[in-house]
Amino acid sequence: MTEKKAGQCVCPFCETEVGEESWPFCDICKVTVLCCPKCHKSLSREDRVCPHCGAAIKE
Numbered sequence: 001m002t003e004k005k006a007g008q009c010v011c012p013f014c015e016t017e018v019g020e021e022s023w024p025f026c027d028i029c030k031v032t033v034l035c036c037p038k039c040h041k042s043l044s045r046e047d048r049v050c051p052h053c054g055a056a057i058k059e
C-alpha cells in the first residue's frame, strides 16, 4: 500500500492532488475539496470531526 504524501489533499472525485496554490479548490472538477487540516485527507461536507484522525473541522 502506498502512503499518500503528507500535506497534500487528494480530490475525492478525480483523485488528483490539489495543489497548494489552488487549495482547497480542485481545478479539474471545479469543486471545493474539504480536507482535514491535520491529516489532509478528504472529508465529506457533513463531517464536523475528521473520521481519519479525529481533528475538529472548522466550518
Ligand SMILES: [Zn+2]
Binding pocket: 011, 012, 013, 014, 015, 016, 026, 027, 028, 029, 030
Ligand atoms: Zn477533482
Ligand SMILES: [Zn+2]
Binding pocket: 036, 037, 038, 039, 040, 041, 050, 051, 052, 053, 054, 055
Ligand atoms: Zn484528519
